[in-house]
Amino acid sequence: MWPAGNGHFCETVLSYSKLVSELEQMVKKMVFESYDAEKYYDSHIQSTTYLLRLIKYRGPQKNETCIGTSCHTDKSFITILHQNEVCGLEIQTKDGEWICFKPSPSSYVVMAGDALLAWSNGRIHSPKHRVIMNGNKARYSIGLFAYHRGIIEIPEELADEEHPLQFKPFNHYGLLHFYFTNKAGQTESTAKAYCGV
């Protein structure tokens, strides 16, 4: 998992990712329960996979643009972000307004990804976000990205006459693969283009 000779760091990262994945599962449970879909929770958890990314953004040099990560939505089910004190993460609300996240050591950002947007039949918004760097201090962030092995079905509890089914069952890794093709790059919503009804 990590180059030899840094066992302590490796163990720390692993125990961190275990703790944050517990947080992810707690959030997921609350989401499933709030939609009366808790009967799908256990099987969903059994198919959950995680990716942990440790990211360093350095401050822009002279004549460099300030972008750290360009505007995107996550392709995960849920993402949990944690970072040092350097600002930079901006998130777009449903109304199109950009808000800057003000970090604190004890705060985590829980972000819905495109797979959760589809699972929730469009009820849960997967927000656009970006990182814009200013100043000269480096920004460090850790992202835990939860994915799903296999097919995600939209619970029947989330579709009715008022909320017609918007998404077909989809393979989450298939959605990721689709995103990395040119076809997905040209669409506003990867989920709609990949598995929209």
Ligand SMILES: O=C(O)CCC(=O)C(=O)O
């Ligand atoms: O560094 C951050 O806070 C956000 C990173 C991000 O949006 C991503 O990796 O998808």
Ligand SMILES: [Fe+2]
């Ligand atoms: Fe992201």
